[in-house]
Amino acid sequence: MKSKSWFRRLALFFGFAFLYVPILSMVVYSFNNSRLVTVWDAADSPTLKWYRLLFSNEQMLSAAWLSIQVATVNATGAVILGTLAGLVLARFGPFKGRTLLSAMTTAPLVCPEVITGLSLLLLFVFMEQLIGWPQGRGFTTIVIAHITFSMAYVTVVVQSRLSTFDDSLEEAALDLGARPAKVFFRITLPLILPAILSGWLLAFTLSWDDLVISQFVAGPGSTTLPMVVFSKVRLGVSPDINALATIMVTIVGIGVILSSLYMRRQERRLALEMQLAKAEK
Amino acid sequence: MARSQVRQPPKPLIDTWGAGRLGLIFSLLYRFGPPRWSQYVRKNWAGRRLVVAAPYLWLFLFFAVPFIIVLKLSFSEVRLAMPPFAPLIEKVGDLAYALNVNLGNYAFLLSDALYVNSYLYSVKVAAISTVFCLLLGYPMSYAIARSTPTLRSLWLMLIILPFWTSFLLRVYAWVGLLKTDGLINQVLGLLSLGPFTMMYTDFAVYIGIVYSYLPFMILPLYSNLEKHDLTLLEASADLGAGPIKSFLRITLPLSASGIIAGSLLVFIPAVGEYVIPSLLGRSDQLMIGRVLTDEFFSNRDWPVASAVSTAMLLLLVVPIVLFQRYQNRELAGARK
Numbered sequence: 340m341k342s343k344s345w346f347r348r349l350a351l352f353f354g355f356a357f358l359y360v361p362i363l364s365m366v367v368y369s370f371n372n373s374r375l376v377t378v379w380d381a382a383d384s385p386t387l388k389w390y391r392l393l394f395s396n397e398q399m400l401s402a403a404w405l406s407i408q409v410a411t412v413n414a415t416g417a418v419i420l421g422t423l424a425g426l427v428l429a430r431f432g433p434f435k436g437r438t439l440l441s442a443m444t445t446a447p448l449v450c451p452e453v454i455t456g457l458s459l460l461l462l463f464v465f466m467e468q469l470i471g472w473p474q475g476r477g478f479t480t481i482v483i484a485h486i487t488f489s490m491a492y493v494t495v496v497v498q499s500r501l502s503t504f505d506d507s508l509e510e511a512a513l514d515l516g517a518r519p520a521k522v523f524f525r526i527t528l529p530l531i532l533p534a535i536l537s538g539w540l541l542a543f544t545l546s547w548d549d550l551v552i553s554q555f556v557a558g559p560g561s562t563t564l565p566m567v568v569f570s571k572v573r574l575g576v577s578p579d580i581n582a583l584a585t586i587m588v589t590i591v592g593i594g595v596i597l598s599s600l601y602m603r604r605q606e607r608r609l610a611l612e613m614q615l616a617k618a619e620k
Numbered sequence: 621m622a623r624s625q626v627r628q629p630p631k632p633l634i635d636t637w638g639a640g641r642l643g644l645i646f647s648l649l650y651r652f653g654p655p656r657w658s659q660y661v662r663k664n665w666a667g668r669r670l671v672v673a674a675p676y677l678w679l680f681l682f683f684a685v686p687f688i689i690v691l692k693l694s695f696s697e698v699r700l701a702m703p704p705f706a707p708l709i710e711k712v713g714d715l716a717y718a719l720n721v722n723l724g725n726y727a728f729l730l731s732d733a734l735y736v737n738s739y740l741y742s743v744k745v746a747a748i749s750t751v752f753c754l755l756l757g758y759p760m761s762y763a764i765a766r767s768t769p770t771l772r773s774l775w776l777m778l779i780i781l782p783f784w785t786s787f788l789l790r791v792y793a794w795v796g797l798l799k800t801d802g803l804i805n806q807v808l809g810l811l812s813l814g815p816f817t818m819m820y821t822d823f824a825v826y827i828g829i830v831y832s833y834l835p836f837m838i839l840p841l842y843s844n845l846e847k848h849d850l851t852l853l854e855a856s857a858d859l860g861a862g863p864i865k866s867f868l869r870i871t872l873p874l875s876a877s878g879i880i881a882g883s884l885l886v887f888i889p890a891v892g893e894y895v896i897p898s899l900l901g902r903s904d905q906l907m908i909g910r911v912l913t914d915e916f917f918s919n920r921d922w923p924v925a926s927a928v929s930t931a932m933l934l935l936l937v938v939p940i941v942l943f944q945r946y947q948n949r950e951l952a953g954a955r956k
Binding site: 348350354355358359360361362364365368419420421423424426427434436439440441442444448450452453454457458459462465484487490494495499519540544547548550551554555565568569580581583584588592594595596599 | 672675680764792912
């Protein structure tokens with residue numbers, strides 16, 4: 340197999356160059372003094388003026404604050420519902436309507452966003468006519484729409500985490516007399532905690548990032564950050580967006596590195612505890 | 621496991637639960653499904669209903685019902701009112717109701733070349749992008765799956781990292797690269813090539829889709845390739861097959877399910893893609909996602925927009941069902 344290793348290196352090199360050159364170009368040009376994004380103004384760069392411009396943009400800041408609120412509420416809701424759905428699908432065995440539930444949790448993963456957005460908006464319009472709720476569109480409707488599509492991701496993460504364990508620990512706890520709810524909180528929940536955490540982050544990111552569905556279900560006066568960014572970049576390149584991208588890449592980079600270190604430590608501890616438990620037996 | 625032999629064999633379920641039409645199938649499923657905890661929960665825990673009901677009701681109300689509304693609306697007639705359509709069942713007199721079922725929206729879709737064209741164009745763009753994604757993603761997944769474990773988790777982290785940053789901003793990055801006076805043309809200019817027109821072409825859309833959806837192609841492929849038994853390749857080398865022949869006869873057929881899953885995960889959302897063609901694509905040829913939003917927001921023709929999305933779903937129903945079957949098999953297979 341040695342002969343093919345140059346090919347594998349080449350594939351990785353080009354693949355990662357393709358993935359990272361655009362991101363790096365945004366980072367570099369965010370420090371460029373020139374308004375023309377493609378001209379590097381060597382005399383006055385690097386500069387932080389696009390960052391200053393970004394932080395003095397009221398519209399952008401209030402949209403970012405709304406996005407953070409939506410994403411936080413969404414992630415929490417999606418984690419609760421998604422964990423329940425994952426638990427049901429992985430542990431409750433067959434029951435009536437299981438097929439429908441599993442279909443409804445995998446379809447949002449691939450369903451084109453325009454369809455989800457349109458159908459949810461129509462639902463909200465109909466509901467307002469029928470029962471008078473939700474009144475108008477805004478924060479609530481965005482959160483509901485986001486929970487609906489992001490809980491599917493949480494479900495998949497939790498379900499696949501649960502299916503890597505058998506239920507012998509839960510069973511042991513039941514044999515020792517714990518009630519099912521207690522079993523869930525004392526045994527199952529700690530076991531799937533890493534999956535729940537990454538599900539929360541995933542749901543947060545999906546919501547923070549979503550443009551199409553928000554555009555459908557948002558009302559006037561509830562503009563999320565992607566909507567502001569989209570209307571700006573549609574008109575052409577603007578350098579303060581590069582600055583925004585740089586900030587986000589930095590935060591995400593740090594976050595991903597920290598969480599992967601944490602996950603790895605958690606995995607090791609879990610593996611060790613499992614081994615110890617087996618050895619004692 | 622030794623413990624399971626001590627345990628008493630489970631009672632046949634047919635008399636206790638699910639004795640209906642599907643009772644036998646369920647009891648068979650139960651035999652090979654998760655054992656006693658679920659049985660206990662199924663029988664004895666009242667809270668179980670609540671746990672099932674919460675996600676079920678949510679998804680039913682906010683995912684299934686909206687589709688029914690879309691379907692219903694696609695048969696309505698457009699009206700200048702708010703909401704801008706005629707009700708399906710209309711009260712015309714004291715006890716008289718009129719049923720307004722209208723196939724006109726679908727006839728309109730078929731008769732107007734704009735819609736048929738943009739459907740075909742969307743499928744073409746999505747298919748070509750999927751192929752490019754596979755051509756780039758397969759070698760990468762292969763290389764990652766054959767790396768040492770430490771490097772492997774590093775590579776995987778690097779694949780997933782862009783996925784966590786904003787999709788919109790990553791598409792936007794390509795505007796700066798692909799423009800006529802953009803970075804790529806500047807670099808090519810140093811080699812006295814170009815400049816090429818790349819923005820607002822099909823090529824730019826392919827790039828955008830491949831770039832945004834690459835992780836969705838790589839991850840299922842990787843999880844498939846990682847499980848391969850490498851001794852098969854050794855055996856085929858012993859029997860005199862070259863590396864290319866071994867790849868074509870062993871690795872490629874074994875990775876078929878990963879290829880299918882990754883391709884579906886790219887193809888299905890790409891058909892309805894809205895952001896990428898709006899930022900990078902042609903303005904004379906719209907993709908169907910754009911047609912739908914224009915129809916809804918600009919023309920305020922809700923029934924036609926619903927018909928467009930119903931037709932899109934019909935187009936995607938086969939790939940979506942295929943994907944679901946794959947996904948369920950993966951999740952069930954992980955348990956073994």
